[in-house]
Amino acid sequence: MRMPEFFQPVTLAGYSGYLLEIWNVPDFRVQLQAFLASDRDVHAPLTKYSDRAVYCLKLNSGEVYIKRYLINNLKPTIQALFQAHKAQKSWRIARILLRKGILTPQPVAFLHCRTSWRSGEYLLITQGVAGGLSLREYWQFAPEKKYLSSYFQEGDNPIALKRALIRSVAEFLGKLHLAGAYHGDLTANNILLARCGEQWRVYLIDLDAVRSTRWISERRRIKNLDELGRNFLDLRLLTTPDRLRFLKYYLNTYTKETRTLRELFYAVLQRTQFRLQKHQQQFIRSAPPSTFMYHSDFVKEPPVIISEFQDKPKQQPVVNMPFFDREPGWRLHIFPAWQDTFQTLADVAGFLARPKIVLQSHNRGEVFLIRHSGQQFIVKRSLTQEKRWWAQFTSWYRAGEGERTLRNMERLHTSGLPVPQPVFILEKKRFGFVMASWSVYQYLEGQPCTCAEVERIAAMLRTLHQQGWVHRDPHVKNFLLHDDQIRMIDCTRARPWRSRYARMYDVVLLNKCCPGSMKYYGVPDADWVYQLAQWQCSLLVSWRRLKRRLRFWKK
The missing domain is CATH 3.30.200 (Phosphorylase Kinase; domain 1)
Structure with missing residues (x-):
């Protein structure tokens, strides 16, 4: 060196x-x-x-x-x-x-x-930076000035102080991007503040994920702005005009930007929507413009903001349902226990048209909760089956995702294992390929498990293995706790395998989710099959990380 x-x-x-x-x-x-x-x-x-x-x-x-x-x-x-x-x-x-x-x-x-x-x-x-305080700590303790007595003085104007902080952080970020530097983990914990009179000095810390290049792509700059917005620019702390002030000062510093303030605002907004869907957070639709503060110095029209921190509107969710009873190609299979409740495709279409709650909505699928005849049902729509050509192609010989899930669930339920009871499968086929797949099963009462119940989960996993099955996705959130009993959900990947290696791989996945859970299953550390499964798991994790990086540069 x-x-x-x-x-x-x-x-x-x-x-x-x-x-x-x-x-x-x-x-x-x-x-x-x-x-x-x-x-x-x-x-x-x-x-x-x-x-x-x-x-x-x-x-x-x-x-x-x-x-x-x-x-x-x-x-x-x-x-x-x-x-x-x-x-x-x-x-x-x-x-x-x-x-x-x-x-x-x-x-x-x-x-x-x-x-x-x-x-x-x-x-x-x-x-060390004398008097340094992270941005997160400042916003956390700013309402209680007794914890930050060195930062506040008599006669301080809180509005002017806040706007000075917004300007300092925005100009710092613009200067960082202008210098060709990009932070891969730009959160409020990695920004250090030091007050100098009425102004602020901003420092960048935790440089493990910082990259210095000659040119920063637009995608990375938008990602930095969205990352900072997760814990600094959300509506709990700053108003909409404050967010616009931040972007205005950023544009004044980063002179290479060719977009207008409004265009940049909506580019960051689009990235925020993508992040919410990626992390399976409920998407909140935009509210009327009159519900937000508006300042005419920045834009001619009031912006519409989608925020993960807004109160959820209590209204019937709107779901775009296909015309099951009108479009050709739809096939319905009702399990015997529910053939009296659902008899025709028209009955199923009317049932699916009235969801009560949208539980999940992401790029892989949608999950709804529906009440019907005093009972509750879970409806899963596979967007993977509708959008990915490989899933459609392989359905020619291994059925669609919904059918595989409920067939596994039926066999597990017949074996006496605590899984939901399947209701019906609805699929759309074209030339023998499954183009859309819906599955419905009965709602199970219970609370999602955490690592505190890992001993019971390990016992349930051992029972599953004794029945000749492997789960293949034993995450703690795929188990429910009800009346001191563990129940299993999400059996899409379950298979009737008696392979010891497959069982050990289940234990590896559970131990990855909750470290130390292998001892409750009864597997010693020196077990060579367990070590081999652990090596394969780490190899797959490295391969997936490499694929994500390649996809990032491809975009």
């Missing part, structure tokens, strides 16, 4: 690296060496994860923050070999941002230590 400017090589307590010249004094070296030689458990970390931890070290000359990165497996070892480890990138990006005039805590030292060819650690030491 080339010698960084203003840094000197140093070796302390088995660590080697670089130390800033002005900090290379005996007092700091002694205190830092004492920290490195001591046991880490003596110092309480601010945050701690399996591969990294953050410590605050109070010295005579001020505070420094030490971020410790552990190299404990093969992946970070290979990354470090190619200068692509998070610690190396953070160290490099911090110096690049400072050269470009972007405020970030000054790096003090970068040290590394190797204990073997695949284990070691990196230490990135940065100077």
Whole structure:
């Protein structure tokens, strides 16, 4: 590695690296060496994860923050070999941002230590910001000024202070993008504030996900604006004119933007809608313009905003239903227990036309709750079957998604397992291929399980395996707790397999969801079949992560 400017090589307590010249004094070296030689458990970390931890070290000359990165497996070892480890990138990006005039805590030292060819650690030491406070902490405690006495003074105008903060953050983000820097995790926790009179100084921290390029795509800039909007620009904290002020100041700083304020506003709004649907959050339709504050200095027409924080309107959901009884190709199969309730396709069409609640709506499907004759039913519509040609093609020999789900559910219900009772399957076929698939089953009472009930879930999974089945998606949210009994839902991927490897893969998936659940199932750590299934699971996770990155660059 080339010698960084203003840094000197140093070796302390088995660590080697670089130390800033002005900090290379005996007092700091002694205190830092004492920290490195001591046991880490003596110092309480601010945050701690399996591969990294953050410590605050109070010295005579001020505070420094030490971020410790552990190299404990093969992946970070290979990354470090190619200068692509998070610690190396953070160290490099911090110096690049400072050269470009972007405020970030000054790096003090970068040290590394190797204990073997695949284990070691990196230490990135940065100077603390005097009076620094994260943006999330500021908005969390701003209403209670007793927690932020150093930030508020007598005679402060809260509106002027808020607008100054909006302007500072917007200009900082515009300057960041103009410098060719992009933060992959731009949340309110990664923005540090320091008040200077009536103005604010904004710092960027946690540089693990920062990239510095010559040009930032429009998609990444919109993503940054939406990420910041999740915890700073939502309507609980700022009004609509405040959001427009933010974008106006951003456009004044980022001079490369060719779109108008209104166009940028709706581009961010569209990204927000996509994020809500991706994370399966209920989509709230736009409210009338009169319900929002409007300021004529920014746009000629009041904007319509879709917010995940608005109160849900209590009204009948509107669902675009196909004309089941008029369009050709629809096929109906009613299970024997429900043939008296639903007899014709017209009865089914009238039943599906009156949903009570839309439980889920995302790119893979829609889920409704319907009441009929004093009973409740769950209706699932597979958008995957309607939009993906591969799902339609494979339905020629393995049936549609709805039929596979209810056939599995029927066999599990017949075996005495606690699953919903299937009602009917509705599919549309063309030339033998399933083009649309709807499935209806009886509603089960119960509360979604959490990791607190993982022991009971493991027992239910063991019972399922003893019956000769594997679940293939044993996430805790696919189980319900009712009257001290575990019930199973979402049996789409269940299969009647007696393979021990398939059963161990179920345990691996449950243990991934709730760490430590394997001991309740009764699988030892040294079981070679379990270790093989765990290796396959990690391999699939890496493959999916690679596919997501390729899709990102493809767009």
